[in-house]
Amino acid sequence: MTTRVHPVILSGGSGTRLWPMSRALHPKQLLPLVSERSLLQEAALRVADQTMFAAPLVIANDEHRFMVAEQLRLAEVAARAVVLEPMGRNTAPAIAVAALLVMKDDKDALLLAMPSDHVIANLAAFRAAIERAAEAARQGHLVTFGITADRPETGYGYIQCGAAIAGAPGSFAVAAFVEKPDRARAEAYISSGEYFWNSGIFLIPAALLVAEMERLHPATLAACRAALARAKSDLDFLRLDRESFAKCENISLDYAVMEHTRHAAVVPVEMGWSDVGTWDALWQIGAKDDAGNVISGDVIAEATKNSYLRSEAGLVAALGIEDLIVVATGDATLVAHRSRAADLKTLIARLERAERPELAAHPLVHRPWGTYRTIHAGERVQVKHIMVKPGGKLSLQMHHHRAEHWVVVLGTAKVVRGNEEIMLHEDQSTYIPLGTQHRLENPGKIPLHLIEVQSGSYLGEDDIVRFEDTYGRA
Secondary structure (H helix, E strand, O other), rough: OOOOOEEEEOOOOOOOOEEEEEOOOEEEHHHHOOOOOHHHHHHHHOOOOOOOOOEEEEEEHHHHHHHHHHHHHEEEEEOOOOEEEEEEEEEEHHHHHHHHHHOOOOOEEEEEEEEEOEEEEOOHHHHHHHHHHHHHHHOOOEEEEEEOOOOOOOOOOOOEEEEEEEEOOOOOEEEEOOOOOOOHHHHHHHHHHOEEEEEEEEEEEHHHHHHHHHOOOHHHHHHHHHHHHOOEOOOOOOOOHHHOOOOOOOHHHHHHHOOOOOOOOEEEEEEOOEEOOOOHHHHOOOOOOOOOEEEEEEEEEEOOEEEEEEEOOOOOEEEOOEEEEEEEEEOOOEEEEEEHHHHHHHHHHHHHHHHHHHHHOOOOEOOOEEEEEEEEOOEEEEEEEEEEOOOOOOOOEEEEEEEEEEEEEEOEEEEEEEOEEEEEEEEEEEEEEEOEEEEOOOOHHHHHEEEEEEEEEEOOOOOOOEEEOOOOOO
């Protein structure tokens, strides 16, 4: 390949299909579901070869920004930029913004747009497919990757392969995009050998994408231009203009461009791909024991077959079950038949109607300075375990409705309380009266752990008035 490809990692989704692990404030791409690293970290490392790829551009949800930045730091991936969407508008606007941004420096840029929450087991096959796709892209094609299907999957869209593209071996014109079929049609597609799963991964010339968006969706492209022109740098992030971006259509690149362009091409590839869209998909790709079970965490299974068993908190004991999904977290447990994994959305809809808080966040909540976990929540009292990273600093703040007691369990705490500043060590404590300005900081080299006891008439997280904040939240 004569020029490097510009990766665009799409990390804006909420991933509720993998509830209760994946939640609105901590979606699946930020979870370590198939390895010790999160799916986002795996995606970033997949394009870390600097001889082949430029620094990645990450498109993320504003609410996830600090977790995204921290995970990239831990993976030692230096992103070109982390662009923050003020609201979700699907893949077409996100990729259009990326194209406009990259074209500022490289008019002939090739973009590799890829979701952050996919699994690709065969890295060599992935990179070889990109090499093939780049030849077609340089000839003026918008290339998508078609996954060699090994079963009649009804949960994926399909791509029908057309004539071979001259001068680009392994690339073909797209004959048709097909929506998710019923089982009979899916079986016919597999038998024909002409159809491939639609991966949702694209290798495209940035300038051609912009031209096609101008032709097909000029208003959305204009909104993308305005959102980028009015974007503001915020710490390590580029924050798109909310008012402008809100005018974009909520539309995928497939619907917006690929199904209507004369330039669509497909590169078939077999690379151990999964979109990890359901718990059954994780069972499909997971390492199984002799009974066909995929087990993660503190699990004991007896006389159990072909099940996905996962514990994130406490013991899960399974006896005499088959073809089930059991996922236990600190505050919720899912039990479902594997054949119904794709129907989880109906259960999620019911939880939404009931306004269940378990849809939004885990008991362990991530903040840019560290984490907190609610241990007890009762009438006028709440107890939390707080961890502050070395060098981490909470905002200078106050509360109208609650007082707080802090007890240091491990490490050293630097505390601002009103007009005084004190240092606390293990087994020492302090009291923050209601209405008092205060700040907590970890000046040490190890994580600071403390227990916080809140008491008062209202204990919600929105009872925070910030005066100063290292992370731009004041």
